[in-house]
Amino acid sequence: MKTIISVVGARPNFMKVAPLHKALQKYGDSIRHVIVHTGQHYDEAMSKVFFDDLELPHPDVYLGVGSGTHAEQTAKIMVGFEKVLQDRKPDLVVVVGDVNSTVAASLVSVKMGIRVAHIEAGLRSFDRSMPEEINRLLTDGIADLLFVTEPSGVRNLEKEGIPREKIFLVGNVMIDSLKHYQAKAASSAIAQQLGVERGKYTLVTLHRPSNVDAVEGLRKIVSMFEAIASRSTIVFPVHPRTRKMLEQHGVGASANAIRNLLLVEPMGYLDFLHLLERAQLVLTDSGGIQEETTYLGVPCLTLRENTERPITCEIGTNELCGLDVEKILRKSFEVFDGKMKKGRVPELWDGNTSDRIAAILNSKI
Numbered sequence: 001m002k003t004i005i006s007v008v009g010a011r012p013n014f015m016k017v018a019p020l021h022k023a024l025q026k027y028g029d030s031i032r033h034v035i036v037h038t039g040q041h042y043d044e045a046m047s048k049v050f051f052d053d054l055e056l057p058h059p060d061v062y063l064g065v066g067s068g069t070h071a072e073q074t075a076k077i078m079v080g081f082e083k084v085l086q087d088r089k090p091d092l093v094v095v096v097g098d099v100n101s102t103v104a105a106s107l108v109s110v111k112m113g114i115r116v117a118h119i120e121a122g123l124r125s126f127d128r129s130m131p132e133e134i135n136r137l138l139t140d141g142i143a144d145l146l147f148v149t150e151p152s153g154v155r156n157l158e159k160e161g162i163p164r165e166k167i168f169l170v171g172n173v174m175i176d177s178l179k180h181y182q183a184k185a186a187s188s189a190i191a192q193q194l195g196v197e198r199g200k201y202t203l204v205t206l207h208r209p210s211n212v213d214a215v216e217g218l219r220k221i222v223s224m225f226e227a228i229a230s231r232s233t234i235v236f237p238v239h240p241r242t243r244k245m246l247e248q249h250g251v252g253a254s255a256n257a258i259r260n261l262l263l264v265e266p267m268g269y270l271d272f273l274h275l276l277e278r279a280q281l282v283l284t285d286s287g288g289i290q291e292e293t294t295y296l297g298v299p300c301l302t303l304r305e306n307t308e309r310p311i312t313c314e315i316g317t318n319e320l321c322g323l324d325v326e327k328i329l330r331k332s333f334e335v336f337d338g339k340m341k342k343g344r345v346p347e348l349w350d351g352n353t354s355d356r357i358a359a360i361l362n363s364k365i
C-alpha cells in the first residue's frame with residue numbers, strides 16, 4: 001500500500017483536492033489518500049463549509065496554524081508538517097495552487113526526500129510583489145511532478161529549465177468540482193434569500209492586499225460600487241481580510257450606506273457557484289474565479305494589472321482592469337448594455353482532470 005498526502009490550507013485549495021480525493025478512491029486497493037489541513041484558513045465560512053459542500057472527509061490531520069505574518073504562518077506549517085511526514089512516511093505529497101501552505105509543505109517534503117506533485121503548476125503573473133507568485137516559483141522549482149492547467153504554464157516551466165518529462169498538461173481540477181456540483185448548486189436558495197434574480201446582479205469578490213490593504217484602493221472600490229449600484233444590484237461576500245481593512249480604514253460606513261450593495265458573509269461553495277453561474281457580471285481579484293467565469297461564459301472584469309491565467313483573457317470572458325475605475329465602469333456598462341465579450345472553454349477543462357492526474361500518480365508512485 002502506498003500513501004499519498006494531499007495538503008489543503010486556504011479556501012481556494014478545497015475545491016481542487018476534493019475531485020482528486022474522489023479520483024484516487026478508484027485506486028483504493030493500492031493507494032491510501034491522507035488529507036492534511038494546515039489551518040491557514042480556519043473560520044467556519046472559509047473552511048468547514050467547503051468540506052461539507054464538497055463532501056470531503058474530515059482532514060486526517062489538522063495543524064491549526066491560523067493567521068500570522070508570512071514568516072510565522074509558513075514556519076508554523078513547516079514545523080507541523082515535518083512531524084506529519086515523520087509519522088506517516090508518505091510516498092508522495094500533493095500540493096495545490098499558490099498559497100503559503102503550498103510552498104511550506106513542498107519545502108518540507110523535498111528536504112525529507114519525499115516527492116512532490118504540484119497541481120496548478122506553471123502559472124506566472126511575472127509580478128513578484130504578489131506573495132502567490134513567489135509561492136508558485138519556489139514550489140515549481142522543487143516539485144517532481146508538475147500538473148498544468150493551460151499551455152502558458154508549460155511554456156513558463158520550460159523557460160525556467162524544468163525538464164519536459166516532469167510536466168503534464170492535464171487541465172483544470174477546479175472545473176472538475178464545478179461540473180460535478182453544478183446541478184446541486186442549482187437548487188441553492190441563496191439568490192432567493194438575497195432577493196436577486198438571474199442575470200440582474202453583479203457579483204464581487206475582493207481580497208488581494210494590493211487592492212484592499214490601502215485606504216486609497218478601498219475608496220476607489222467604494223466609488224466604483226456607487227456607480228455600478230445605480231445600474232445593477234451588487235452582491236459582495238466580504239473576505240475577512242477585506243472586512244477588517246474596511247473597518248480599520250473607516251470606509252465600512254460609506255460602503256454600508258450604498259443602496260443596492262449587499263455586503264454579506266463569505267459563502268460556501270454551492271451558494272457561491274449558484275450566484276456565479278447566474279450573475280450578469282463578475283468583478284474579482286481572485287485567481288480561480290477568472291477561470292470559473294471563463295468556463296461558465298459569464299463576463300468577468302479582473303481588478304488586477306496582470307493575471308497568471310492568461311488563457312482566461314485570450315479565449316475566455318475575462319478582461320484585466322486594474323483599479324482603473326473609469327475603465328471598470330465603462331466595461332461594466334457595456335455588459336449592462338448587452339455588449340459583452342464572448343469566450344470559449346479552454347481545452348482539457350472537461351471535468352476529467354483529476355482522473356488524468358490520479359492515473360499519472362498511480363503510474364509514478
Ligand code: UD1
Binds near residue numbers: 100
Ligand atoms: C490566502 C492566499 C491567497 C488566496 C486567499 C483566498 C496566501 C499568501 N494567500 O489569502 O492566495 O487567494 O487565501 O482566500 O496564502 N482570516 C480570517 N479567517 C480565516 C482566514 C483568514 O479572519 O479563516 C483573516 C485574518 O485576519 C488573516 C487574513 O484574513 O490575517 C489573511 O489571511 P491569510 O491566510 O494570511 O491570507 P488571505 O488573504 O486569506
